[in-house]
Amino acid sequence: MKVALALLVASTAALDRKLYGVDYDIRTSEWGGCKQEWELRADFQAMKTVARNVRVYGTQEPCISRVLKVAAENNVRLWLGLWGNIYANQDAFDSQLVTFKRLVAEGRIRNDNVVGMHVSSEAMFRYYIQDKHDWSDREGTFKLTSYVAKVRTFLRQHGLNFPVSIADVMDAYKYTPGLYPAVDVVAANQFSQWENVWAKDGVNTMFDRLKNIQASSRAAGKQILIAETGWSSNGSFPSIKEATPESSGVYLKDFLLFAEQQNLNFYYFSSFNLKWGDDSAFGLIEKNWGLFDQNRNILPHVRSVVVGKPQKAVRLWHNGLVIKVDGANTRTEGRVYLDLPTTGLTDSLDREVWFYDEDHKTFRSKSTNQCLDTFVDDAGVSQLHVYWCDVTNANQHWDFHADGSYEIVSVPQVEVAEVATTTTTVAPTEAPTEAPTDPPTDPPTDPPTAAPVNPLAKYYAECGDCRNCQFFTPYYSLCYANWGPRDCGLMPKSTHRWCGSLPAFVPVPPKAAPTRRPTTSTRRPATRPPQPTPSTAAPGVFLGPKASEVRVPVGVFVSLSETSPGKCIRSNDGLLQVVPCSFDDSTKFSIRPFETEEVTIKIAGTDWKITESFGRVVATTVSKVDSVHPDTQTWFYDPLAKTIRSKTNSQACLTLVEDKIHGAVQGRLCDADNEFQQWSYNDLTGQIYYMEKMGLCLATDGPNQPLHVQFCDITVQNQKWVFELAHHGKKKQAPLPCEYNNQPAPATLAPPVQAPATAVAPTTTTTLAPTTTAAPATTAAPTTTTTAAPATTTAAPTKTRTRRPLPSPCDKNEMDANTTHACVGFGATWCEACEWTKETVADVGGKLTFLELDTKVAGEGLLTENHSILYIRVEYCTYFT
Structure with missing residues (x-):
């Protein structure tokens, strides 16, 4: 009954950002105790709605066993704590370390459920600041750093890859430089509210306090973790300027944006308002740091926080x-x-x-x-x-x-071999909307249904009518539906190739979906894209659609x-x-x-460049450059999204695929919510930090070796990466005004044998990235000529459309079947994500408002009908849209 009631009252969070973590108190009173399992379960149900990780302060039984069990049930990972202290009568380090070691031996503390730990929490603050010991007294510092060394040795001996640190106030790191080489992560606490500032200045105050620590941690090659920060929503104190729900909400919003932009992981203080304590002015300060109230309801001022869309x-x-x-x-x-x-x-x-x-x-x-x-x-x-x-x-x-x-x-540098096109008068049909029932290795029960034919694009001769991923053998082939080039590229290259259409292809109005005869296969369709095994090698060529010019x-x-x-x-x-x-x-x-600017990434002092080949990421050398395509060594680094994206496989991002020491790093489908794809670059030491589990850095064992993560160490040469811009860009003048006739002109859906004069000329060549050596003619795959479907396929009825007026100025020669650029609005702004304009609205003087957009048929320069309308700001009709 208690569990049901607790789950009933737990509220759903409304924050538009997921917190890296929250601090959590497992006590039942100021003097200790341990929450019951049902209470912990209800607390974790609430906390997981706002945060990925939870930080606790001690490893005492029976609390820690309960916490580990409940966290696993809720798929929440933990930052653990040992209660070390400089004062011997307050030090529980030895006893809690015994418990910690036992839990490791029992397999209850592992790499997959713990992201880090500390050996003390504000022990230096109590010793040096509250009790006014001189900072030159290093005895207390040496005691805590010895705890770090002892725990780290144990972790490494047992294959555990999470960091160990000392969590303390920023002044502890400011006045004790010996902490930086001792810890794996700089874990600092900052409460600007205690410094007599308004909430709107709280983050600015934090930034001022953080400056020296940032400089020291960067030089030491250590990431910064904000272990505690927050803003109480009630009470008063002489050194506190405001403590209200409104001020608490202001600080939370500003801090979330600040942490996102400065690449800071953090644990927000705290998860829940306390049930104990008095109602004095100071007591109310101490009780009201929570994101949730005592009954696990998210507080209104927290619910109302909206950070907004990412900048x-x-x-x-x-x-x-x-x-x-x-x-x-x-x-x-x-x-x-x-x-x-x-x-x-x-x-x-x-x-x-x-x-x-x-x-x-x-x-x-x-x-x-x-x-x-x-x-x-x-x-x-x-x-x-x-x-x-x-x-x-x-x-x-x-x-x-x-x-x-x-x-x-x-x-774009990708080249695709030229293939002759086949003229057809059959109207294209829509691709199937569901994946085939049979897996790739099952023999077909029917001849495979061809994906839609786009008469404006050129494809490989071997593909026949297939316009998606094709499974082939010397005897037959199958064409998948609704796969992307990335998914196809992860399959074995000896039996799969990409035959898909260009990204700009827009399907025509839907036709009846093709059907297949029932199959007796007991296999279920895949529910996610196939994943490669670490040992799977792949050729260094790109078989997908041509890259877009940005x-x-x-x-x-x-x-x-x-x-x-x-x-x-x-x-x-x-x-x-x-x-x-x-x-x-x-x-x-x-x-x-940044996400549009090409970079190469290489080990400092070498020519070992990171190279991507359908998921297998290695560091190669310039001496091998002829064996790979230049695009495979080109990347896009976004310091805000914290992603490193491949150019050759444009939807592939560097991803940690093994959560262990020396875990493999490969290319995987980019996903903004995938924390295993987040990286941050330190351009002083050259380290590329893995963000989700701190203390790990991107590394390689040498040329032509796969990438992996290892413990960050500024003395390791193979962790020193250099990012180099590929080029600074080339400026081109504005195109001349169009010379289009704005009067309506009839056109038909059925593609003519020759493109009309007003249509954009299709690209004459499609190229394939060069391989290491040219394939001998005797070993080339036989080419099969595929003809249009016979009389069983009927041509679509002719339909008339009118040509819409085109904006001016623009250059019709800039339009082709391989781009989705269009010139719109003031000054012929060119847009990566825009299409032909339907209407533009502009004030006198060039102040631009909004414009409605419709969808362009690839290569025709016409507008389709009955498509949804997009809205964008004209003055920012650029890559941002």
């Missing part, structure tokens, strides 16, 4: 230079300037990272956690600097006005400040100014998302 990590480019801001621990902190983009191990990448908030039109610097801002000085001159972010401050709002030119930031518009940044309205950012001999807009080259900039 974009971008660089701001101008003629081969990028806008930078000097960060903490520099002599010129806050200086805004133009410079070459970062190369090598310089500890300066953060200076050129900006977080673009499309809704509020702001740019936040990662190095200072401040926003690009303009103000008028005492002499009446507009100045450019960075200042604490405030979405209500118009001085930080910037409009980007495209001028019609653009820069190419990612160029462009970004060039334009001017216009200030929306009330004191500097209509002024633009200008470069003057490397200096940045805010002046009246002149729209000349000195005011032209571009916004390039």
Whole structure:
């Protein structure tokens, strides 16, 4: 009954971000005790709605056994604690370590259910700050670091890959540099509320306290974990400026955004309001740190927190230079300037990272956690600097006005062998909407149904009519439905090949789905894409559709400040100014998302580049470069999403596939919710941190060896990676205005033998990435000529459509069957995700509002009918859409 009641009252969370973790108190009173199993179960049911991991403070029985059991039931992982202390009469380290070792021996503490542990919690705070021992007294520090060493040795001996640390206040790490080499992770607590600041300044205060720790931890090659932070929602105290539900909500929202942008894992303090304690002003402070009330209901001010859609990590480019801001621990902190983009191990990448908030039109610097801002000085001159972010401050709002030119930031290098096309007058039919019942190895019960034919695309001759993943043998072949090139690429290459259509292909209105005769197979269709085994090798070629060219518009940044309205950012001999807009080259900039900029990743001092080949990721050498396609060594690193995505397999991200010491890292289908794909780069030491389980870094054993993770160590050469931009982009002028006749013209669905004059000319070649050596003609697979279906397939009835007016200016020669670009809106802004416009709305003076979009038929330059309408902002009709 108690369990049922507890589950009934537990509420569903409404946060739009999943927390990395929450702190959890398993006591029943201030003096100890242990919650019953039914209470723990109800608590975990609530906590798992807001967080992936839970942090506890001790390893005493019977609590820890109950916690391990209930956490496993709820698929929640734990950060464990041992109650070590500098004072001997308060130190429970030895007894709890005995319990910990027993649980490891029993298989109840493992790599898959524990993400880390600490040996003490604020022991240094109590000893050095509360009891005022001098920081030069190292006896207490040595005691705790010896605990870390003892636990780490035991973990390594038993194959456990999670980190061990000392959790304490930031001042403990600030004044004790010996902690950095001793711990695996820098676990620091920060409560800005105690520092007499408003909630809106709480995160800024944390950033100030974090500066020195960030510098020291980066140099030591250690990640930072915020072990405790929060904001009490009730009570009062002389050093606390505000403690209300509203202020607690403000801090939570700001902190979640801050942690996301600074790549900080954290445990939020705390999960539940306490049931014990008095109702004095100070007592209320101590009781009201929770996200949930005492009855496990999420608190209203927590439920109302909405962080908003993720912002974009971008660089701001101008003629081969990028806008930078000097960060903490520099002599010129806050200086805004133009410079070459970062190369090598310089500890300066953060200076050129900006977080673009499309809704509020702001740019936040990662190095200072401040926003690009303009103000008028005492002499009446507009100045450019960075200042604490405030979405209500118009001085930080910037409009980007495209001028019609653009820069190419990612160029497809994939080549596919040319194949002659076959003329057909049969209307295309829609692909089956369900996967085939039989697995690939079952013989067909019917001749395989061909996927739809797109007469505008060119395919491999071996594929016949198949337009998806094809299973083939010397005797027969099968064509799958609804597979992607990524899924097909994970299958054995000796029996599978990709024959799919180009990404821009739009199916015509649906026809009746083809059917198959019943099968006696007892196998069930796969419910997820097939996964490779670590030992499966694959050729270094790309068999999927041609990669897309990525462009970004060039334009001017216009200030929306009330004191500097209509002024633009200008470069003057490397200096940045805010002046009246002149729209000349000195005011032209571009916004390039990190996720679009090509990089190569190699071990420092070597030519070992990370190379992807259908899931098998290795570090190869330049001497082997002729054996792989250049795109297989090209990646996209997004420091905000924390992903490293392949170019050659555009939906594949680096993923930890084995949660163990030396666990394998391979390419897997990118998934924003997959924590095993999250990585963060330290460009001072060259380490690529694995984010979900801290203390692990990406490594390789040498050239042509698979990637894996190992314990982070700045002395290991094979953990030192260098990110190099592939190219800085090429600027192209705006296309000339179109010369289209806007009068309606009839067209038919049935594809003609020759493309009409107004249609976009199809690409004449489709190329296949070169392999190591050319295949001898004698070993080439025999080509089978496939003809159009006989009279059993009837042509679709002819249907008439009218040609819609095209926007101007634009260049019809830029349109082809391989792209989804379209020129829309003000200044011929080019959009990666846009199609032909249906309607545009613009004010006099070029202030753009919204536009309605319809869908373009690939290669025809026509609009389909009865498709849903998309809405986007015209002024940001770029990659961001």
